Amino acid sequence: xxxxxIVSSSPHLKSPEDIQGIMIxxxxxxxxxxxxxxxxxxxxxxxxxxxxxxAAMAAExxxxxxxxxxxxxxxxxxxxxxxxxxxxxxxxxxVAIGSVIAIAIGKQVYGGLGSNIFNPALVGRxxxxxSWGSYLAGDVWLKPxxxxxxxxLVTKASPLVAEQATSLLxxxxxxxxxxxxxxxxxxxxxxxxxxxxxGHIDWRIPGGFIGIVFLFGLCSGGxxxxxxxxxAGGVMLGALFMATDMVTSPVTPVGxxxxxxxxxxxxxxxxxxxxxxxGVTFGILLMNGLTPLIxxxxxxKRFGEVKKSNA
Amino acid sequence: xxxxxxxxxxxLPHYKEFSENKxxxxxxxxxxxxxxxxxxxxxPCRAVVKPGDEVKAGQRIGESDAFVTAFxxxxxxxxxxxVEPRPYFTGTNVESVVIxxxxxxxxxxxxxxDVSKLNIDQIKDAIKNAGIVGMGGAAFPTHVKLSPPTAIDxxxxxxxxxxxxxxxxxxxxxxxxxxxxxxxxxxxxxVSAPRVIFGVETNKPDAIQALNAKIAGETxxxxxxLDVKYPQGSEKQLIxxxxxxxxxxxxxxxxxxxxxxxxxxxxAVYDACRYDKPLIERVLTVTGDAAARPQNILAxxxxxxxxxxxxxxxxxGEAGKVIMxxxxxxxxxxxxxxxxxxxxxxxxxxxxxxxxxxxxMACVRCGKCVDHCPMFLYPNYIGTYAETGRFDLAAxxxxxxxxxxxxxxxxxxSNRPIVQFVRExxxxxxxxxxxKN
Numbered sequence: 168x169x170x171x172x173i174v175s176s177s178p179h180l181k182s183p184e185d186i187q188g189i190m191i192x193x194x195x196x197x198x199x200x201x202x203x204x205x206x207x208x209x210x211x212x213x214x215x216x217x218x219x220x221x222a223a224m225a226a227e228x229x230x231x232x233x234x235x236x237x238x239x240x241x242x243x244x245x246x247x248x249x250x251x252x253x254x255x256x257x258x259x260x261x262v263a264i265g266s267v268i269a270i271a272i273g274k275q276v277y278g279g280l281g282s283n284i285f286n287p288a289l290v291g292r293x294x295x296x297x298s299w300g301s302y303l304a305g306d307v308w309l310k311p312x313x314x315x316x317x318x319x320l321v322t323k324a325s326p327l328v329a330e331q332a333t334s335l336l337x338x339x340x341x342x343x344x345x346x347x348x349x350x351x352x353x354x355x356x357x358x359x360x361x362x363x364x365x366g367h368i369d370w371r372i373p374g375g376f377i378g379i380v381f382l383f384g385l386c387s388g389g390x391x392x393x394x395x396x397x398x399a400g401g402v403m404l405g406a407l408f409m410a411t412d413m414v415t416s417p418v419t420p421v422g423x424x425x426x427x428x429x430x431x432x433x434x435x436x437x438x439x440x441x442x443x444x445x446g447v448t449f450g451i452l453l454m455n456g457l458t459p460l461i462x463x464x465x466x467x468k469r470f471g472e473v474k475k476s477n478a
Numbered sequence: 479x480x481x482x483x484x485x486x487x488x489x490l491p492h493y494k495e496f497s498e499n500k501x502x503x504x505x506x507x508x509x510x511x512x513x514x515x516x517x518x519x520x521x522p523c524r525a526v527v528k529p530g531d532e533v534k535a536g537q538r539i540g541e542s543d544a545f546v547t548a549f550x551x552x553x554x555x556x557x558x559x560x561v562e563p564r565p566y567f568t569g570t571n572v573e574s575v576v577i578x579x580x581x582x583x584x585x586x587x588x589x590x591x592d593v594s595k596l597n598i599d600q601i602k603d604a605i606k607n608a609g610i611v612g613m614g615g616a617a618f619p620t621h622v623k624l625s626p627p628t629a630i631d632x633x634x635x636x637x638x639x640x641x642x643x644x645x646x647x648x649x650x651x652x653x654x655x656x657x658x659x660x661x662x663x664x665x666x667x668x669v670s671a672p673r674v675i676f677g678v679e680t681n682k683p684d685a686i687q688a689l690n691a692k693i694a695g696e697t698x699x700x701x702x703x704l705d706v707k708y709p710q711g712s713e714k715q716l717i718x719x720x721x722x723x724x725x726x727x728x729x730x731x732x733x734x735x736x737x738x739x740x741x742x743x744x745x746a747v748y749d750a751c752r753y754d755k756p757l758i759e760r761v762l763t764v765t766g767d768a769a770a771r772p773q774n775i776l777a778x779x780x781x782x783x784x785x786x787x788x789x790x791x792x793x794x795g796e797a798g799k800v801i802m803x804x805x806x807x808x809x810x811x812x813x814x815x816x817x818x819x820x821x822x823x824x825x826x827x828x829x830x831x832x833x834x835x836x837x838x839m840a841c842v843r844c845g846k847c848v849d850h851c852p853m854f855l856y857p858n859y860i861g862t863y864a865e866t867g868r869f870d871l872a873a874x875x876x877x878x879x880x881x882x883x884x885x886x887x888x889x890x891x892s893n894r895p896i897v898q899f900v901r902e903x904x905x906x907x908x909x910x911x912x913x914k915n
Contacts, residue, residue, distance in 0.1 A: 172799060173798055173833050173836075174799070175799075175836050176897055176898035177806060177807050177808055177810075177882070178806040178883075179808065179810065180884075181834035181887070182888055182889055184889070184891045185893065186891050188891070239839070278840070280839070280842055282840060413842055413844040416843075417845075418856070418858060419845075466856075468854060469853060469876060470714065470718075470854050470879075471724040471725050471726040471727055
């Protein structure tokens, strides 16, 4: 019987899930927030997102010298996540540099997807914050104008530095000024629900993150402050989409909870006692660095270990 | 109906529909059988026949003085053609007895005995003389497993058949219920277990029904329905689900007072005691999306898989992979002249489309393997350390505890061949330990 048979190690069945599929799911999960950004800040938000994604994918394709522009999809995700953290309309070259840094310095220098220590999008953002801070903070926030779709927007202070208290409903819906993708908690929650449904993220990281931010806010200024700190700034985006990045977060259940809690704690320490108005970026990056340590300290009990048999 | 299970593991597609309703049929004999002298865990047997000898079905042709071994018997009437190394399903060559099958097979008259009159030693002797091994795949000699040094309070019949595609245990439970229960009773007697528990996955409702109907009058017999989750049929996971006891790493079921035997093994024990009949044939499932006529067959040990595949109508469309055993732990074959052995539970024919992608990517630390590993290991780290040659670290992270169920590879989105890495790690770790001593 002349047949060519394929031989490989067991198992011979594979779940249909692959990396590209997961990345596409993340992109799908970001659609509500992206639509909200365009709805609130007009076409300039769309341009920012497109520049970030194209620059990220191009940087990855050039570094890997592969013709496949989309590849495993992770560069598109990194680019879009970076755009989500930026003001609606920074200069195009700031966006592009951020994306290239995210891919080159944030990911590829470590050996590519899976080997990076820090969340690539946040590395890009961190470099932009310290290098071109004036484009990322200060008078860069646009007043959201639903259905305006014009370029003609007025700057308005972000809720985190605003003098007057912001309505919690506005914060939840997203009709406040802020970074592209972080204003609408509602849109982010809808997107994250998709990731929960697909089993790509676990409740422990967002739960620990949001939980500790709320508790911290509650203790520092009451119920309004608790909710305010959760909904304002980048906590929802960070907790649901950045901290849950699988490459840079722990794999153990307990480790995930510790990681999320640590992110929230550092965020609040920076917000309340630091010189920066926002602490999500550095909170997550610092915890990224602790991930291997957390994994090592939270090893699950192996099957049959410790517990004595009752024979 | 309370359904029990263990922690972690994975829900796999069942693929049982191809053959679960096909009755067991005996297939015609091949022209030649190849009977490996080492098809069990433990010491290999040496041939006690030589080329030119006439042999009868059931005649002992291989034996060993070791305790952990299983005798080998001729599965047909015929003439020994050769005693030489022949290809074995794991990819190595194993010393085998090649028998040319006589056109005219003598009517083997198995003597019937009243099994209720046999004492424990007689039962054990019958099992040992019949060369019975665990027929679920591990092929561990049964008489060794039935000599526990500790008191046993539960004997579990492993009737999970948790591997997708395979249906031979299922069919045996439905069609040979009496022999199964009689075999279980014999084993119960040997290990003096007060309880006999049949652990059956709930995707075999007719088997559960058949067993429940027959054990009605028996004291201490019980059927426990189990969730259809892989690897439910792994001994340790089965004991955890049924008795809520964990067998520690490096220990055996009897350390927690349990003995486990597979369905086919129980029936073989009954045949050995009732008829003094050695293990010379077995039921196996021939199935897969490229199998023209999927079915459950009764075939003699040593039958080449090419003969079986031909009998079952050959391939449907282009063949991609031929697997001996189940799809999660079975062995992909390079050639089809390989004989079936005592531990062969199935032959799977996969089309090209069914063959999983073999290219893999870097680990992205998604943790899905950690979430599903039934041994609570870190397959991600073990795999990466083994891949990069850090076998010392792979050992530290529990490579030796892994029993290669394949759940991690199934769920891995990067398609990493973690089981392959673990096997290499185990080999290297064992070699390093041997070098140290």
